[in-house]
Amino acid sequence: MKPKQKTSTVVRSKQVNFSLSDEEYNLMLLYIKKYKISNKSRWLRETVIAHILKNLEMDYPTLFGENEMRR
Template sequence: MENDKPLKRRHRVTLLLNDEEKKLIERYISKYKVKNSSRFMREAIVRTALKRLDEDRPTLFD
């Protein structure tokens, strides 16, 4: 970051889970002692998006 200030989060995103998805997330959070579930979900979503964008980018031989 150019000014060394953390980026302020201003946009709320809400998502819905079914019962099985919720149980899975809760089990993971409990098993791995995740202290901040919002951070965990945010990082998982961003990591998935970045990976997909990286995979889809044009390469020299495309």
């Protein structure tokens, strides 16, 4: 028997569409196959959100601009 997967109660009603070149698409498929990713949609969503959250942590607001802080 397979273990039960957690079901999300979040309703995802917004869609995002983007285009990839053949090279980018093939690279993505290679990655998905290599790491045996079964849910591409979830993987893409988690990858994008993780990248955004990482950048938000590094891009925190400051009292002074970068040039003023380097003086």
